[in-house]
Amino acid sequence: DQQVKQNSPSLSVQEGRISILNCDYTNSMFDYFLWYKKYPAEGPTFLISISSIKDKNEDGRFTVFLNKSAKHLSLHIVPSQPGDSAVYFCAAYGTSGTYKYIFGTGTRLKVLA
Amino acid sequence: ETGVTQTPRHLVMGMTNKKSLKCEQHLGHNAMYWYKQSAKKPLELMFVYSLEERVENNSVPSRFSPECPNSSHLFLHLHTLQPEDSALYLCASSLTGSDYGYTFGSGTRLTVV
Numbered sequence: 685d686q687q688v689k690q691n692s693p694s695l696s697v698q699e700g701r702i703s704i705l706n707c708d709y710t711n712s713m714f715d716y717f718l719w720y721k722k723y724p725a726e727g728p729t730f731l732i733s734i735s736s737i738k739d740k741n742e743d744g745r746f747t748v749f750l751n752k753s754a755k756h757l758s759l760h761i762v763p764s765q766p767g768d769s770a771v772y773f774c775a776a777y778g779t780s781g782t783y784k785y786i787f788g789t790g791t792r793l794k795v796l797a
Numbered sequence: 798e799t800g801v802t803q804t805p806r807h808l809v810m811g812m813t814n815k816k817s818l819k820c821e822q823h824l825g826h827n828a829m830y831w832y833k834q835s836a837k838k839p840l841e842l843m844f845v846y847s848l849e850e851r852v853e854n855n856s857v858p859s860r861f862s863p864e865c866p867n868s869s870h871l872f873l874h875l876h877t878l879q880p881e882d883s884a885l886y887l888c889a890s891s892l893t894g895s896d897y898g899y900t901f902g903s904g905t906r907l908t909v910v
Binding site: 686688693718720725726727728729730733773775777784785786787788789790 | 806
């Protein structure tokens with residue numbers, strides 16, 4: 685059973701527009717969420733996180749929204765730039781549990797110039 | 798350079814070979830992880846070491862054998878692998894309690910022939 689789901693395997697967006705990447709989770713014990721960005725031939729790099737006590741966290745062009753009742757989070761990138769083209773992974777963590785993060789399958793974002 | 802170094806970057810091995818993957822971090826982190834990334838699947842946690850003690854083993858076949866000789870180094874010993882073990886193997890490290898999740902290495906692309 686996949687506890688963290690990214691249902692869109694790919695997304696194409698025009699440069700300058702908003703990119704919205706979605707993530708759903710099933711385990712209500714998750715209380716901390718992160719987004720990672722991965723370029724080809726590199727490991728994932730941390731992008732932005734949010735704790736369940738918040739519903740929004742912003743860092744420059746990147747904003748993560750959390751809807752706990754819907755068990756849904758989204759990453760907004762605005763304005764999108766060609767350098768944002770990468771695979772984006774959502775990850776969830778239960779701070780009262782073990783060490784592990786549970787990752788989604790990733791969404792490949794392509795920003796068109 | 799992410800701070801977590803994995804070698805080799807690419808490895809091709811036969812099913813009867815024995816090889817080892819190496820991971821090294823000098824970030825002062827106290828936990829290290831092996832993840833497997835297969836196409837169109839979530840990142841799969843394989844092993845977790847915290848303070849050099851293995852704290853998690855996610856039902857990984859015995860043909861994968863981890864070793865953590867100290868807090869900066871992590872190995873994954875491979876023997877008699879199967880073609881379906883071909884994947885990207887990612888090492889990560891973290892400081893438990895940090896808000897920044899993991900720092901990943903660039904991975905080893907393993908092909909079993």
